[in-house]
Amino acid sequence: MRTMSFDETIEDVLAQTMADDPRIILFGEDVQLFQANLYTQFGGRRIRDTPISEGAFLGAAITAAMAGMRPVVEVSLVDFLGVAMDALLNQASKLETFSGGKWKAPFVLRTTCGGGLGGGGQHQQSLWGWLSHIPGLTVVVPSTPADAGGLLFSALQHDGPVIYMTHKLFTDFWVENLGYLGRKTVDFDLPLAGMRGTVPEKWEPIPFGQAAIKRSGVDLTIISVGVGVHRTLEAAVMLEEEGIDTCVIDLRTVSPMDTAAICEAVSSTGRLLVVDEDYQGFGLSGELAAIILEAGINANYGRVCTEKTIPYSRELEAQTLPNKERIVEGAIELMDRS
Amino acid sequence: MEPDLWYLYRHMFRSRLFEQVVQVFWEQGLISFDMHMGYGEEAIAAGIVCQMVDGDAMALDHRGTPPLLMRGIEPTLILRELMGRPDGLCGGLGGHMHLYSREHLCASSGIVGSSGPAGAGFALAAQYLRPGTLAIAFFGEGAINQGMLLESMNLAVAWQLPLLFVCKDDKWSISTRSASVTGGELVERARGFGLHTVEVDGADVEAVWHSAGEAMKRTRDGGGPTFLHAHCVHLEGHHLGFFLFRVGRDQIKEMIPLLGPLLRSATRRKGGSSRERIRSLTDIATRPRDAVKEQTQKEKDPLYRTRQKLISDRDRLEALEAEINVEIQDVMEVALED
Numbered sequence: 001m002r003t004m005s006f007d008e009t010i011e012d013v014l015a016q017t018m019a020d021d022p023r024i025i026l027f028g029e030d031v032q033l034f035q036a037n038l039y040t041q042f043g044g045r046r047i048r049d050t051p052i053s054e055g056a057f058l059g060a061a062i063t064a065a066m067a068g069m070r071p072v073v074e075v076s077l078v079d080f081l082g083v084a085m086d087a088l089l090n091q092a093s094k095l096e097t098f099s100g101g102k103w104k105a106p107f108v109l110r111t112t113c114g115g116g117l118g119g120g121g122q123h124q125q126s127l128w129g130w131l132s133h134i135p136g137l138t139v140v141v142p143s144t145p146a147d148a149g150g151l152l153f154s155a156l157q158h159d160g161p162v163i164y165m166t167h168k169l170f171t172d173f174w175v176e177n178l179g180y181l182g183r184k185t186v187d188f189d190l191p192l193a194g195m196r197g198t199v200p201e202k203w204e205p206i207p208f209g210q211a212a213i214k215r216s217g218v219d220l221t222i223i224s225v226g227v228g229v230h231r232t233l234e235a236a237v238m239l240e241e242e243g244i245d246t247c248v249i250d251l252r253t254v255s256p257m258d259t260a261a262i263c264e265a266v267s268s269t270g271r272l273l274v275v276d277e278d279y280q281g282f283g284l285s286g287e288l289a290a291i292i293l294e295a296g297i298n299a300n301y302g303r304v305c306t307e308k309t310i311p312y313s314r315e316l317e318a319q320t321l322p323n324k325e326r327i328v329e330g331a332i333e334l335m336d337r338s
Numbered sequence: 339m340e341p342d343l344w345y346l347y348r349h350m351f352r353s354r355l356f357e358q359v360v361q362v363f364w365e366q367g368l369i370s371f372d373m374h375m376g377y378g379e380e381a382i383a384a385g386i387v388c389q390m391v392d393g394d395a396m397a398l399d400h401r402g403t404p405p406l407l408m409r410g411i412e413p414t415l416i417l418r419e420l421m422g423r424p425d426g427l428c429g430g431l432g433g434h435m436h437l438y439s440r441e442h443l444c445a446s447s448g449i450v451g452s453s454g455p456a457g458a459g460f461a462l463a464a465q466y467l468r469p470g471t472l473a474i475a476f477f478g479e480g481a482i483n484q485g486m487l488l489e490s491m492n493l494a495v496a497w498q499l500p501l502l503f504v505c506k507d508d509k510w511s512i513s514t515r516s517a518s519v520t521g522g523e524l525v526e527r528a529r530g531f532g533l534h535t536v537e538v539d540g541a542d543v544e545a546v547w548h549s550a551g552e553a554m555k556r557t558r559d560g561g562g563p564t565f566l567h568a569h570c571v572h573l574e575g576h577h578l579g580f581f582l583f584r585v586g587r588d589q590i591k592e593m594i595p596l597l598g599p600l601l602r603s604a605t606r607r608k609g610g611s612s613r614e615r616i617r618s619l620t621d622i623a624t625r626p627r628d629a630v631k632e633q634t635q636k637e638k639d640p641l642y643r644t645r646q647k648l649i650s651d652r653d654r655l656e657a658l659e660a661e662i663n664v665e666i667q668d669v670m671e672v673a674l675e676d
Contacts, residue, residue, distance in 0.1 A: 019608035032514040033582070036622050037603040038597065044621075045612025051483035051519035052450045052511060083449065083486060118370025120433040122448045178372055183578025185367030224423070312433025313422030314370055 001198040002156070006170040008147040010110075011037055013203055014072065014154045018042055021070060024156065026059060028074025028110075034173070035074075052085035058109065062092045065105040068288035070156065074219040078113040078165060078197050091133045092161040093136030107162075113141075114167035114227055114277055115321050116188060117179040120312035124168075128225065129276070129283030131256035133162055138208055139255040141148075143170070143229040145197045147252055150206030157205060167226045167277075169195050189318075191207045191230035207254035213265070217247040220331055221265045223288055225251040226274035228322055232275050235327035244335055254284060262288065263295045271300045271334050302334040341385075341547040344658070347644045348443070349388060349545065350380040351659060352405040355666045356413055360403065360420060364578050369420045372433055372577035374402035377540075378633070379506055380638030382568045383408055385546025386474060386504060389554055393471035395443035395460035397453040399437040401506075402446040405476065409442050440505040443473075451484025453477045454503070458490045458587055461499035461563070472500035472557050480511030482546050488531075494563040497571035501563040502553055503533070507542060509573050510629060513582045513590075540568030541640040559606040569632040570640070586626030594621075 004012065015038060018024045027048040032039045039047040050057045054075055061071040075081055081088065088109075096104050115124030115227045132139045139156060140162060148166070152230040155162040168174040169191055179188055214229060215236055224232045229250040236246040247265050251257060272292060274285040285303040292299055304322045311317055319326075357375055364373045374382065379401065387396070389406040396405055407413055411427065418424030421432050428438055435448030447457055457475025466473040481487050482505060494501045505524060509516050525535045534556065536549045546568060553564035575583035585592040599624065604615050636642050648655050 015603070019606070030513045032618070033625065036618075037599050039622065040600050040615055040618045041606050041609040041617055043610030045614065046610065047618075049514045049519055053483040053485065055485045056483075080449065083451070083484065120371070120436060120448075121431075122436060123371070148656050176514065177581055179370075180373060181577075182584055183365060183367060183579065185365065186370065253356065257436075270590075307533040309431075311431045312370075312419075312420075312436070313424070313430035315422070316430065 002201060003092055004145050005172055005196045006145050006148055006166065006194065006201045006227070007173050009149040010152060010166070011035070013149050013156070014038060015041060015183060016203065017153070017156045018046065021156075022074060023068065025069060026074065027044065029076055030073055031074050045068065054080055055086065058084040058087040061107045061109070062087060062105045065107040066095070066103060071107045072156070073107060073109050073171060075109065075111045077123055078111045078117040079122055079125050081127070081223060088131070088137060088161070088163075089134055091282045093134045096160060104160045104261050106159050109161065109163045111163065111165055112168045112171070112174055113165045114169060115310050115317060116169050116227070117175065118314045118317060119178060121309040124310050126226070126278035126306070128165055129278045129287070132284070136161070138253065139165065140208065140253050141165045141225045143165070143167075143226055143250050146199045147206060147212070149199050149203055151252065152293040153203045154205040154208060158208070165226075169227050171206045171285075186295050191227050192298065193233070193273050194227065206252070207251045209258050210252065211258035211261040212250045212252055213247065213261070214250050215246065215248040216322060217269070217318040219245045219269060220271045220273060220334065221247045221249060221253060221269045222275055222327070222331065223249045223262060225254060225284070226277060228275040228277050231322055231324050232327055235324040235331065238328050239331050242332065244331060246331065257291070259289070259291055262291055263297060266292055266299050267297050270298070272302075273327070273330055273334055274303040274305070275327055276303065276305040278306060280307045289321065293300075300334055300337050304330040339551075340384070340594045341544055343544065343644065343647060344654075346384045346388060346547065347648055348383070348658060348662065349384045349408045349546060350644060351643055352662045353380050353383065353407050355662055356407060356417075356669065357403060357671045359417065359666060361574075361578060363417070363421065369434070371433070372579070373420070374401045374577045375572070375574050376401050377573040378508070378571040378639065380404055381543035381546055381644065382504065382506055382540045382570060385543050386550040389551055390474070390548070391471070393443070393464070393475040395464060395471070396445075397456035397460055397473065397475045398437070398444060398446040398509060399450070399453050399477050399481070400446065400448045402437045402444075403434075406437055406444060409440050409444060411442060411444070414667045414672050419667060421673065423435075445625040451477060451481040451487040454481075454484075454487035454490030457501050457503065458493050458499055461494065461501035462497065464500050464506065465497075470558050472502065474504060476501045476504045476506065478511075479505055479507035479509070479516050479520070481526065482527070483520060491528065491531040491533060491565070498560070498562045500560075502550065502557060503528070503563065503565045505565065505567045505569060507569050508633065510576070510633070512576050513625060515625070518571045525565070525567050528567070531653045533563055533565040535565045535567065537567045538569070540570035541638050541643050541646050543640060570634065571638045573634055573639060575629060580653070582626045586630030589626065
């Protein structure tokens with residue numbers, strides 16, 4: 001086993017797969033300097049800076065993939081996908097169906113998501129639920145370096161479009177370049193256990209749609225993804241002191257979802273709390289409730305999500321994004337119901 | 339008509355001093371995220387905003403402080419907003435990239451290029467509801483390849499909207515040289531849409547005042563939209579704590595931790611040719627140095643340039659600066675009050 005940071009993991013997998021597969025090229029805004037090591041190794045033909053034209057370069061990735069390449073496209077923040085949604089909503093997601101199953105576009109869209117750096121409501125959204133709503137897209141949200149590597153390895157072998165989302169708080173690069181920015185006068189609640197960790201000596205693909213049981217428990221199941229997993233694990237320690245034994249599940253991929261693992265875990269505890277940094281309405285948390293209902297599982301249900309536009313104020317931001325206090329409160333409330 | 343240079347300098351100096359307070363607060367950690375400064379844009383803002391009248395509207399990018407101050411918005415409200423205070427301009431909910439003033443018809447956005455459509459809508463309302471008024475859309479040259487901005491240019495011409503497109507061109511799209519990702523000449527491109535065009539030295543406030551004044555008069559009289567291409571610098575780079583500037587200003591300290599990984603990448607077995615690798619390394623080494631060198635030239639600083647024109651009346655100049663100093667000191671103290 002080796003120890004790596006989240007950023008190093010992604011770079012390591014990209015470097016290895018790009019060395020083995022010349023069809024992979026990487027492009028996006030500022031990638032030559034943001035990915036300076038890959039730019040050094042592979043040069044400007046394979047690591048390309050783009051204009052700020054997400055609609056054009058994301059759309060181009062799809063047909064480049066259809067014509068034999070394996071593009072990795074980087075859009076700095078998921079919020080910026082708003083200007084390029086046609087590529088995902090009407091093109092990439094539809095291709096396989098429209099071609100009668102004969103044509104697929106194997107590309108990876110890498111982007112960052114999530115909040116906690118005081119960046120307000122236009123640079124810190126999660127949006128994995130919004131993206132997963134569209135049939136035909138795979139949406140991956142790793143929460144540890146090992147998962148980040150294994151899932152990226154799978155994404156680069158997958159035969160269709162994959163949206164690979166990295167929470168900003170996991171990466172030293174974004175925490176530094178949007179948070180600290182050379183200052184020592186600001187503090188962030190960083191999910192340290194997700195920023196650095198052991199990874200396999202040799203990368204193996206982690207299949208999509210396979211959740212990870214992070215902690216077993218008999219009283220309550222909490223399902224989360226991304227930084228929420230780490231907030232939940234911290235909350236689980238506090239809940240233990242209250243005598244509540246919590247099972248924690250990390251979905252790892254939002255679409256496809258590991259329905260079997262979800263149903264099994266919720267059946268055994270009879271209680272489900274969803275911790276989702278994405279918006280509460282019409283999203284992942286509601287989808288999980290639907291899965292449980294459809295499976296005929298009788299369970300008490302609650303959720304701790306982002307309920308509104310993320311405020312700029314650091315104090316209000318901390319209250320708006322799911323935090324461990326809100327998770328503990330939600331769990332106790334759920335326990336008290338039955 | 340000739341501009342009142344003293345009046346314009348007053349606004350520019352006030353903006354500069356105010357932003358210096360913003361910088362101190364940001365360094366102290368009182369302001370979060372990547373704070374984008376208007377340092378270097380003051381002549382463009384003053385030359386245009388000082389000619390706006392009641393009912394005119396502004397669509398701003400993520401660098402809105404100078405135009406808002408010059409439009410007459412209370413500086414304490416802006417500063418408190420940047421601090422995320424509930425008594426800020428937008429209740430601390432928007433933050434520095436999302437400053438709004440309904441009574442002044444000013445709206446900002448952190449999405450590159452979005453001031454194009456925003457400006458078009460403001461201009462439509464001006465044409466329809468308040469004939470004789472107009473809208474200004476501010477953006478950088480990095481936005482010039484964003485589809486929605488180009489679409490707005492066409493819309494503005496097709497509908498003959500009273501809109502002034504102001505492109506503040508510092509030649510850098512974050513860490514990417516804009517020329518490397520942009521085809522053709524911007525003024526020619528704008529002309530292709532049927533826009534009136536004018537190119538101006540954005541550090542020369544009198545030149546900006548004259549060209550903007552003509553364009554604004556023309557559009558108020560129903561003569562249609564104009565594209566104003568103003569060249570400028572950003573004295574602190576893309577934002578405070580900008581990594582390209584940190585490296586460019588202190589290459590030895592900032593480059594040392596990057597060197598190991600870069601050299602390892604340069605010598606990895608598979609990848610680009612040695613020529614490509616050398617080209618990448620050279621590019622990585624020169625971009626920070628060039629960015630700092632180009633952006634911090636004294637003669638490109640609009641404050642310096644304007645002050646030189648007024649320095650012959652030193653007493654008046656110093657009295658003016660002292661007066662504004664007192665005002666901004668007071669703003670700073672009031673902003674910090676509970």
